[in-house]
Each structure stands twice: as C-alpha cells, then as structure tokens.
Amino acid sequence: IAGITQAPTSQILAAGRRMTLRCTQDMRHNAMYWYRQDLGLGLRLIHYSNTAGTTGKGEVPDGYSVSRANTDDFPLTLASAVPSQTSVYFCASSELAGGDTQYFGPGTRLTVL
C-alpha cells in the first residue's frame, strides 16, 4: 500500500441500511478527514481526527459516525442511509493537524436508493 486507500470503490445501498466506508493510510499521518463532494458544491467536511483516539465533527456530521482506534484506519459509518447521503466520499490525511497539506484517497461513490 502506498498512500491512502478507500473501500469500496462504489456501492449502491438501499435506504435504511447500515454502511461502513473504509479508509487506510500508510504514511503514519496524525490527522485524517472525511469529506463528501456533491455536484456544484465544495468539499464538505463530515468528521475529522487530529490524532489516534480523538475525533471531531465537521460541517455536516449528522447521520455519520467515525472512530480512530489506531493511526492508520479511519472508518466512516452511515447508521441508517438516506437518499440525501448519495455522494462521492473522500478520505484524506495530513502529517499534522492544523492546516497541513492534505492527501486524498481515490474516493467512494455511494448511491442510496
């Protein structure tokens, strides 16, 4: 692995189902982020983690949860998916929190029907 990986690449999900998007980085970066990207809108921060064991809420956290049990992994869970959560989800990491350059994973395209 080199950089950040995300899984799955794409997913179609029925509304009401639970879904976890996976994100793993091998750069030993302290900070990790989850964004959603919708057409015509900028990237919006869902949740972030400045270091392993800590998480914080971003701009649009409702309906999503995260955990950061170790440095490498930062999964995003949709407890009960709704159609408005249809989006492209990007995981990113930075060496340090606080404005360091962010490096992005390839994204997960999620469709909720």
Add this chain to the structure above:
Amino acid sequence: GQNIDQPTEMTATEGAIVQINCTYQTSGFNGLFWYQQHAGEAPTFLSYNVLDGLEEKGRFSSFLSRSKGYSYLLLKELQMKDSASYLCAGLDSNYQLIWGAGTKLIIKP
C-alpha cells in the same frame, strides 16, 4: 459567514495562459490552498500561500492578496492534461479548510 467564490467554468486554448480567480471570506485566515482534481479522481495539492505575493512552481503560479481577500492560480503553456477542476480552499482561524465549488477548466486544441 465563510465563503469561497470562484468561477464555475473556464475555457482556454492549448499553449495559452489562463488565470483562475478566487475570492474568500473566512473567520480569520491562515492560508490559501489550490488543488487540482481530474474528473473521477481525487484532489491533489498544487500550492499553498500564506503571505502576499506570487509563488511560482514550473508552469503553475499562485498569487495571494490578504488585504483584498483574493487569490489566483496562473497556468502557463497550457496542455491538454491541464483539463481538470481547480479547487480553492481557505484555512480559517480554527485551521479548518473552507472549500470553493471548483473551477472546471476546459482546454481546446
């Protein structure tokens, strides 16, 4: 409120120069990033400005005016592979990135 404004779409000719503008309003200011995003791919870092002035990196340059809340990305000697979206993002007082919607740049031969 916090806001980043940039044009939705621009068209330019291969070999030419194009300037993509970005104006920002953030709570506090700790710098301005530019990222490139090809269709269907992840954003990749291009530049970071925190002081006024022009920073040059090969064919790409980025300019910042803090007093005017304004930045631009200058792309020279355009190539077809430069067709992409260019994302402007401001870093606010809490060190959170505020992202613009991106400027889609179309390069014509």
